[in-house]
Each structure stands twice: as structure tokens, then as C-alpha cells.
Amino acid sequence: MARYSSTYLSSCYVTAALITLLTFGFSGFHGITTCSAARIHVQKKVGTNFIATKCGTTSYPRLCVDTLSAHASTIQDNPSQLAQTAISVCLASARSTSAVLSRLSTTGGMSARDAGAVSDCKTTMGDSADKLQKSLGSMGSLGGKKGVALRINDIQTWMSTALTDVTMCREGLAGSSMDGGVTSSIMNAERLTSIALALVNGLGSSSP
Numbered sequence: 001m002a003r004y005s006s007t008y009l010s011s012c013y014v015t016a017a018l019i020t021l022l023t024f025g026f027s028g029f030h031g032i033t034t035c036s037a038a039r040i041h042v043q044k045k046v047g048t049n050f051i052a053t054k055c056g057t058t059s060y061p062r063l064c065v066d067t068l069s070a071h072a073s074t075i076q077d078n079p080s081q082l083a084q085t086a087i088s089v090c091l092a093s094a095r096s097t098s099a100v101l102s103r104l105s106t107t108g109g110m111s112a113r114d115a116g117a118v119s120d121c122k123t124t125m126g127d128s129a130d131k132l133q134k135s136l137g138s139m140g141s142l143g144g145k146k147g148v149a150l151r152i153n154d155i156q157t158w159m160s161t162a163l164t165d166v167t168m169c170r171e172g173l174a175g176s177s178m179d180g181g182v183t184s185s186i187m188n189a190e191r192l193t194s195i196a197l198a199l200v201n202g203l204g205s206s207s208p
Contacts, residue, residue: 048069050072051064051068051069051072051075051082054199054202055195057199057202058195058198058199059191059195059198060191060194060195063191063195064086064195067086067192067195068082068085068089071085079199079202079203080139080142080203082199083196083200084136084139084140086196086199086200087132087135087136087139087159087196087200089192090132090192090195091129091133091136093188093189094125094129096189097185097188097189098122098125098126098129100182100185101118101125102122104118104178105118105119105122110177113176114176114177114178117176117178118173118176118178120168120169120172121170121172121173124165124166124169124172125166125169125186125189127161127165128161128163128165128166128169129162131158131159131161131162131165132158132162135155135158135159135162135196135200138151138155139155149204152203153204155200156200156201156204159193159197159200160197162193162197163190163193163194167190169186170183170186173186
């Protein structure tokens with residue numbers, strides 16, 4: 001697939017260049033633009049297939065594919081980029097959920113039990129977001145081979161802690177009278193963190 005795509009794109013650009021030389025006009029520009037579109041399409045196709053394969057190793061493959069496919073052109077077939085994107089997505093989810101909990105904590109009318117659960121949940125979700133941020137920052141420095149295994153191990157530790165935090169948040173609200181949208185947001189954040197951790201673990205198993 002990759003060899004065919006590379007050959008096709010090379011042929012496409014050669015053809016576009018010839019058109020440009022022969023016509024010196026808009027048709028040549030259109031040919032190059034068409035090739036650019038073809039290149040983007042091939043990158044997205046490669047990325048989509050790669051994402052589907054890697055997502056099959058997670059506990060929530062459908063959510064994984066649905067969430068990450070939008071980034072297929074960027075991810076292509078790069079495992080590190082896939083894991084980094086997954087962490088970025090679940091960090092955004094954790095921050096969004098933390099914001100919801102912060103607003104909820106200022107709302108009156110809750111029982112003492114629910115108010116305490118929301119306060120605890122807000123704290124653990126904040127801790128989860130902090131660990132995800134550290135993980136994302138460390139993912140950006142995985143360029144060279146030296147020390148990669150150690151950094152991946154650190155990321156795995158932070159990601160595991162982040163998952164534990166959000167799970168504690170969800171469990172703490174179990175049986176409360178919280179709005180269904182709140183618990184759904186927390187559960188989604190938990191699943192996305194689980195997905196990102198599984199993809200990071202995949203990096204660990206393939207690192208030297």
C-alpha cells in the first residue's frame with residue numbers, strides 16, 4: 001500500500017510539473033493542487049488504517065477510532081504521534097470535566113454527601129489533568145533513542161496515576177444525585193485515559 005501510494009504520488013507530481021512547463025497557466029497549478037489533495041487523501045487513508053489496528057489493542061476500540069480518526073493525516077503510521085494525540089485528546093476531556101465540576105461545586109442545593117463527593121472529584125480530576133499534562137510534555141521529547149525507555153516508563157507511571165484519579169472521581173460520585181451529563185463526562189474522560197495509556201504501553205513494549 002505504502003509503495004503503491006508513493007509511486008502514484010511521484011507520478012502525479014511529475015505529470016503536474018510537465019503540465020506547468022507546457023502551459024505556464026492555471027491548468028498546471030490545478031494539477032499540482034490535485035496532487036496535493038491526493039497526497040492528503042493517501043496520508044489520511046494510511047493513518048485511518050493504522051489507527052484502527054492500534055485501537056484494537058485498547059479496551060474501547062470503537063471510541064478510540066471515532067476519537068482519533070479526525071487526526072489521521074497527522075498521525076499517519078507513527079506510534080508516538082498516535083499516543084501523543086491520544087494524550088492530548090484525553091487532557092482536553094479532563095480539563096473540560098474539571099471545569100464542569102468546578103461550576104457544579106459552586107451550585108447550592110446539594111446534600112452534604114454530594115457536595116463532598118463533588119469537591120473530592122474536582123480535586124482528583126485536577127490531579128489527573130496535571131499528570132496528563134506532564135505526560136504530554138514528556139511525549140514531545142521522545143525524539144532520540146537515548147533514554148527513550150526511561151521516559152516512556154515515566155509516562156506510563158503518570159498515565160496510570162491519571163487513570164486511577166479519574167476512576168476514583170467516578171466511583172466517588174456513584175450513587176449520588178448528580179446530573180447524568182456530569183457522570184457521562186467523567187466516564188468518557190476515564191475511557192479516553194484508558195485508551196491513551198494502552199497506546200503508551202504499546203510504545204513501551206516496542207522500545208529498545
